Amino acid sequence: MNKKQRMFIRMVVASLIRRRSRMIVALLAIVVGATILSGLGMIYYDVPRQMSAQFRSYGANIIFTPSGDGYVSEEDLDQGVSIFKKEELEGFTPYRYENSNIHNLPVTLAGTDFDSVMKTSPYWHISGRLPMGDGETLVGAKAAEKLGLDIGDSVSAQNSFMITEDTDLTKIPDYEIYTDPETGEKYCDHLLEMQVTGILETGGPEEEYIYTTFHDISSLTLSERGYDIVEVSVAAMQDRLKDYIKTINSNVSGISSKLVKRVTASESTVLTKLESLVFIVTLVVLALTMICVATTMTAVIAERRREIGLRKALGALNSSIIAEFMSEGLLLGGVGGIIGAVLGYFFADVVSMNVFSSSITFRPLLIPITIAASVLVTGLACLIPIRSAVDVDPALVLKGE
Amino acid sequence: MSLLELKDVSKVYGELHALDKANLTVEKGEWIAIMGPSGSGKSTMMNIIGCMDRPTSGQVIFDGRDISKESRKKLTEFHRDKIGLVFQQFHLINYLNAVENVMVAQYYHSMPDEKEALEALERVGLKDRARHLPSQLSGGEQQRVCIARALINSPQLILADEPTGNLDEANENIVLDIFKQLHKEGTSLVVVTHDPEVGEVAQRIVRLEHGKIVSDKKNENFTE
Ligand SMILES: Nc1ncnc2c1ncn2[C@@H]1O[C@H](COP(=O)(O)OP(=O)(O)OP(=O)(O)O)[C@@H](O)[C@H]1O
Ligand SMILES: [Mg+2]
Numbered sequence: 001m002n003k004k005q006r007m008f009i010r011m012v013v014a015s016l017i018r019r020r021s022r023m024i025v026a027l028l029a030i031v032v033g034a035t036i037l038s039g040l041g042m043i044y045y046d047v048p049r050q051m052s053a054q055f056r057s058y059g060a061n062i063i064f065t066p067s068g069d070g071y072v073s074e075e076d077l078d079q080g081v082s083i084f085k086k087e088e089l090e091g092f093t094p095y096r097y098e099n100s101n102i103h104n105l106p107v108t109l110a111g112t113d114f115d116s117v118m119k120t121s122p123y124w125h126i127s128g129r130l131p132m133g134d135g136e137t138l139v140g141a142k143a144a145e146k147l148g149l150d151i152g153d154s155v156s157a158q159n160s161f162m163i164t165e166d167t168d169l170t171k172i173p174d175y176e177i178y179t180d181p182e183t184g185e186k187y188c189d190h191l192l193e194m195q196v197t198g199i200l201e202t203g204g205p206e207e208e209y210i211y212t213t214f215h216d217i218s219s220l221t222l223s224e225r226g227y228d229i230v231e232v233s234v235a236a237m238q239d240r241l242k243d244y245i246k247t248i249n250s251n252v253s254g255i256s257s258k259l260v261k262r263v264t265a266s267e268s269t270v271l272t273k274l275e276s277l278v279f280i281v282t283l284v285v286l287a288l289t290m291i292c293v294a295t296t297m298t299a300v301i302a303e304r305r306r307e308i309g310l311r312k313a314l315g316a317l318n319s320s321i322i323a324e325f326m327s328e329g330l331l332l333g334g335v336g337g338i339i340g341a342v343l344g345y346f347f348a349d350v351v352s353m354n355v356f357s358s359s360i361t362f363r364p365l366l367i368p369i370t371i372a373a374s375v376l377v378t379g380l381a382c383l384i385p386i387r388s389a390v391d392v393d394p395a396l397v398l399k400g401e
Numbered sequence: 402m403s404l405l406e407l408k409d410v411s412k413v414y415g416e417l418h419a420l421d422k423a424n425l426t427v428e429k430g431e432w433i434a435i436m437g438p439s440g441s442g443k444s445t446m447m448n449i450i451g452c453m454d455r456p457t458s459g460q461v462i463f464d465g466r467d468i469s470k471e472s473r474k475k476l477t478e479f480h481r482d483k484i485g486l487v488f489q490q491f492h493l494i495n496y497l498n499a500v501e502n503v504m505v506a507q508y509y510h511s512m513p514d515e516k517e518a519l520e521a522l523e524r525v526g527l528k529d530r531a532r533h534l535p536s537q538l539s540g541g542e543q544q545r546v547c548i549a550r551a552l553i554n555s556p557q558l559i560l561a562d563e564p565t566g567n568l569d570e571a572n573e574n575i576v577l578d579i580f581k582q583l584h585k586e587g588t589s590l591v592v593v594t595h596d597p598e599v600g601e602v603a604q605r606i607v608r609l610e611h612g613k614i615v616s617d618k619k620n621e622n623f624t625e
Contacts, residue, residue, distance in 0.1 A: 007504055007513035011497065018496035018534070310492045313453055314550075315481025315509040317474060395448040 012328050027336050029296040033289035034340020038370040039347035040282040042360055047278055050356040052235045055267045060120040060231035067256040071226030076254035083247050088236045091119025094227035101158040102147055110209040111217035120231040128198030134215050137194040140207035144199050157192040159220050192220040238268040294381035301385035312394040325386045333378030337371035402465055404429045404589050410459030412445050419445040421612035432590040434600040437609035443593040444562055451560045452480035481510055485551030487561035491543035493535040500531040503550045510554040521549040541572030558589040565599050577602055
C-alpha cells in the first residue's frame with residue numbers, strides 16, 4: 001500500500017470517526033432499512049413453511065389405504081413413508097379397526113400408535129391422558145356416553161368366536177366358553193380388560209371409537225394383520241404433495257395414497273394470499289426505507305458541498321472526489337448491511353414468535369443479499385448528490401457565508 | 402517571460418461587469434498586492450488567476466500557456482501543479498487535523514508525506530498544533546494552516562485572498578513574515594487585501610474599482 005492509498009484510508013476513516021454523530025444518523029437509517037429488508041425477507045421465505053406447519057394442526061393431509069382388498073403391511077408403510085423428505089414428514093399414524101362388544105353393545109375398536117397420534121391429529125382434545133401402553137384405552141366421547149364410561153373405569157371388550165378343531169385355547173389368556181343350547185356349537189368369549197385413561201373429543205366420527213394399542217387389539221382378535229388406514233401429515237404445499245402421491249402410488253404397490261382435499265385446497269389458497277400480502281408489504285416498506293436512506297445520505301452529502309468545493313480548489317479531480325465520498329458511503333452501506341442483516345434475523349424471529357409461536361428458519365443467503373442491497377442503495381443514494389456537488393464551481397462554493 | 406498575463410479579461414454576471422477588461426502582468430518572483438473597495442472584483446480576479454473560474458472574455462496566459470480556453474479538468478491539473486491558494490475564509494476540512502489538512506494538498510498534487518507536511522507547519526510556527534482539529538485552533542492558527550497547505554507543493558505562485566482579513570495584528574505580522582520569507586525564496590505572491598498595512602509590504606500595488614484596474618504602481622516603500 002503506498003502513501004496515497006494510506007492517506008485515502010486515513011481521510012475516509014477520519015471522516016467516519018470524527019463526524020461520528022452525522023455518521024451514526026446515516027448508519028442508523030441504513031441499519032433500519034437493512035434490518036427491515038432482511039427481516040421481511042426471512043419472514044417472506046418462512047411464511048410457507050410456518051403456515052404449513054400451522055395447517056398441520058388441522059390434521060393429516062395424506063392418507064394411505066390398501067390398494068387391493070388386503071391391508072397396508074408394515075413393509076409397505078415403511079416404504080411409503082421413506083419417500084417423504086425427513087424434514088417435511090411431521091408424522092404418520094396407522095389405524096386398525098375391529099368390531100367388538102362392550103357391555104353387550106356393539107362398538108368399533110381402533111388400534112393405533114399413541115406415540116404418533118397427536119402428530120397427525122393435533123386437534124384432538126383429550127380429558128385425562130393418552131394411554132401409555134397395553135391395558136389402557138382412550139374412549140371417544142360418544143362411545144363413553146353410550147357405555148356410561150368415565151376416566152379410571154375398567155372396561156372389558158368382548159370377542160366371541162366359534163371353537164373349531166384348529167382353535168388353540170392355550171394362546172388365549174382370559175376367556176369363557178359356552179355352548180349354544182340349540183346347535184351345540186361351542187363358543188369362546190374372549191375378554192380384554194382395559195382401564196379408561198382418557199375421553200376423546202373431536203367433534204367428528206372419532207368420538208365413536210375406542211382406541212387401544214395394536215398389541216391389545218391383536219390379542220383380543222387373536223390375529224395379527226396390517227392396517228386399514230394410515231394418516232400422514234406432511235409439511236408441504238399442494239403441488240409437492242401431489243408429486244409425493246404420484247411417486248408412492250407408482251412405487252409402492254400395496255398402498256393407494258390420496259390427498260385429504262378439504263385440508264390441502266384451503267391451505268394453498270390461504271397461503272397464496274398470505275404470501276402476496278407479505279410480498280406487497282415487503283415491497284412497500286422497502287421502497288419507504290430506500291427513500292429514507294436516500295434522503296439521509298443526500299442530506300449528509302449536501303452538508304459537505306463546501307468541502308467538495310475546497311477539495312476541488314486543492315486540485316482534486318471529480319473522479320477522485322467521487323471515489324472518496326463513494327467509498328465512505330459504501331463502507332457505511334456495508335457496515336449497516338451487516339448489522340441490519342443480523343438484527344433482521346432477530347426481528348423476524350420476534351415477529352415469528354408472536355405470530356406463529358415458532359422461531360424463524362435462518363436463511364444464510366439473505367445475509368449477502370441484504371449487504372449487497374444495502375451497499376447498492378446507499379451507493380445510489382450517495383452518487384446522485386455527490387455528482388451534483390462535484391459539478392459545482394469551487395469558486396462559488398468557497399465564496400461568502 | 403512573465404509568469405502570468407491577463408489580457409483584456411472580463412467577467413460578466415448578467416448586467417454586472419465584475420471584471421472589466423483587466424490587464425495585468427505578474428513577473429516571476431514578484432509580490433503584488435491587489436487592493437480596492439468591497440465588490441470591486443478582487444476575488445473574481447483571484448478566482449480567474451487561480452484557475453477556479455473562467456473569464457467571460459479575454460486571455461489568461463500562465464507560464465506562456467493560454468489557460469482561458471482549457472477544459473475544466475486541464476485547468477484543475479494546471480492550478481494544482483502551479484498555484485497555492487489561501488482563501489478569504491479559512492477553508493479547512495473540519496474533521497481532519499492540521500497536518501492532515503496539509504497532507505490533503507499533497508494527496509491531490511502527488512504523494513502525501515507526513516514529514517514534509519509537519520515541516521510546512523513548523524515553518525508557519527504550528528508544529529505543536531499539528532494534531533489539533535480546526536475547531537481547536539484559533540482563527541490565526543487556522544489561517545497559518547491554510548498557508549502551510551498553500552506552500553506545501555512548492556508552487557510558483559501563491560494566491561492569497563484577504564489572508565489577514567480576520568486576524569489580529571500579532572497574527573497578521575506572523576503571516577506577513579511568512580510571505581516575506583516566501584518572497585525571498587523566489588515564490589511569486591498575489592495578495593488581495595484592503596488593509597493598507599498589508600499592501601505596503603508588497604512590491605507592487607494594483608488598485609481595482611468597479612472591475613477596472615485604476616492604478617498599477619511600484620511600491621516606493623518596499624524593502625527587501
Ligand atoms: N457568482 C456571482 N454572480 C453574480 N454576481 C457576482 C458573483 N460573484 C461575484 N459577483 C459580483 O461581482 C462583484 C465583484 O465581486 P468580488 O467577490 O470579486 O468582490 P471583492 O472585490 O472580492 O469584494 P470583497 O472585498 O467584499 O471580497 C460584486 O459586485 C459581486 O456582487
Ligand atoms: Mg473578495
